[in-house]
Amino acid sequence: MLERKLTILYGSQSGTAQDLAEQIWRESKMYHFRGNVLPMDEYDVSELISERFVVCVCSTYGQGEEPDNMKRFWKFLLRKSLPTDSLRQVHFGVLGLGDSRYPKFNYVAKKLHKRLVQLGGTSLLPVGLCDDQHDLGYGAVFLPWISQLWEELGRIVPLPAGLHKLNESPREYRWKVDILPATGDERLQPTIGSWPTRYDLYADLQMPNGFQTMVRENRRTTAPDHFQDVRLITFERNPSVGWSPGDVLYVRPRNSPDNLDRLFELFQEHGINLQRDTVIEVKAIDSEMPVPTILRKPLPLGVIAEQFWDLTAIPRARAFAILAKCCDNELEHEKLMEFSSIEGQEELFSYANRPRRTIVEVLQDFPHATRALSLEAMFELFQPIKPRAFSIASAVASNTLQILVAVIEYKTKLSVPRRGLCSHWLRRLTPGDVIGAWVRKSTFELPADKTIPLVMIGPGTGLAPFRGILQERELSETPTAGPLVLFFGCRSATADFHCEEDLKRMEQNGMLKLFCAFSRDQPDKVYVQHLIRKEGMLLKRLLIELGGWVLVSGSSKNMPEAVKEALIEAIGGDAGYIEEMVKSNRYQEETWA
Structure with missing residues (x-):
């Protein structure tokens, strides 16, 4: 009998592919599979030949490029010395995340699927091509694709006698969260009672080409009476960091003080006894789902809410399933279950996506579910803040690093004002502020011959x-x-x-x-x-x-x-x-x- 092991690998540039890979991992527990969920470059690719079942989730970046955390994995698969039958015992599925506005839509997923077949692998199902342009987002392809995946796996490796599919994942929550009386991290002491804090949650995270940089100038480039605020932001150049023309600067924004106030007011209104200075510790429940490095220490909840949770994100279907699990009100529970179902995706789009309703606004709409929220559930509901990319608008020889940023403000179809999380954070920066950033190669490929027009x-x-x-x-x-x-x-x-x-x-x-x-x-x-x-x-x-x-x-x-x-x-x-x-x-x- 084939072992019930399913290895789930992802290549993710902004974190979305990781989110979907982790959702597949959670659902796999309902079918009694074991196995890790890992970035492709953290997986020992030499072990691939001994796998039986593998799922790969990968996004496509720019001009058909693979994400940073799958480059080594992909380079290994491209070796000409690999035998064409080396993956003959591997059954695989590939799910791609892309944007149909680009000519090379889901190019990485397509070429990965093709290469795995060339190496003798057997495809469990057609490659899934999620499109960010679809009205229902990635869920339009992801939900039916994952349903087909479980059907096909169930055909090849059926559940043993006496074992049945679970109605819900035993790993609905990734981590256990404890409230501590105090923190032992001395660096956090100045942050208690001081918001926004200067503490950088990501300061110790080693990013390729990562560095700390100070704001030198934050200048508006549009006329004072113009409706659009555009900023030319100048950072000091870190001597250890270089870039080529057209390269991209990545930054990770923070939530605004107003958004933080709304969250903790919501907690207070619904009887949730959590404050900014409540110190928590996040612990792993399962070795297959480790805690991210940045959360492996006691932290004030205010720091996590400011720098880790995206309070402005539009919730996906899974968030409503989490809320339904917490809810004891029949009407709320029924509506939440509808939003989390495949059949309810049109309704979910009308409720959440079309008016761009944030997760905090959703919590306000479902008070019974909100009152019952645990910290474990909050880490599932609030998506991590994703890094944002900006083309570098200056040359290395200028000794400054500059970006040009349009500050996003608009009204939804319900006439509710919205502000861009990152652009407003960047607008708030003042000279002397220090932020973490990293540089990535441009999606533009320039001709080596500079005489070419x-x-x-x-x-x-x-x-x-x-x-x-x-x-x-x-x-x-x-x-x-x-x-x-x-x-x-x-x-x-x-x-x-x-x-x-x-x-x-x-x-x-x-x-x-x-x-x-x-x-x-x-x-x-x-x-x-x-x-x-x-x-x-x-x-x-x-x-x-x-x-x-x-x-x-x-x-x-x-x-x-x-x-x-x-x-x-x-x-x-x-x-x-x-x-x-x-x-x-x-x-x-x-x-x-």
């Missing part, structure tokens, strides 16, 4: 990576001989022309050909795609005759497709040529929602 298209804060590229060329001892063209767009020349002085200086120096579309400075709106259509002669010469590259950066909503259509028209309608540019990496996009 670059056509850069970056409306709004999409300018950021191109400013870094241009600044690097400007400060280089051997400036490029190849043409540099920038199509920039904003609303008004007097309101939101970011880095205007820099761009005009480069244009006057002859190193840059600049085209600016100011959409509101005339009766008819003008966008970058309109200017692109007008420059057909120039673009034909740069892209077709000289083999130039196109880089597009900015909002993912309508701009990328409009730009591509304009370029096709500008070069004479040859859509095939642009598609060939995409395939050969001469046409690249870096966009965001």
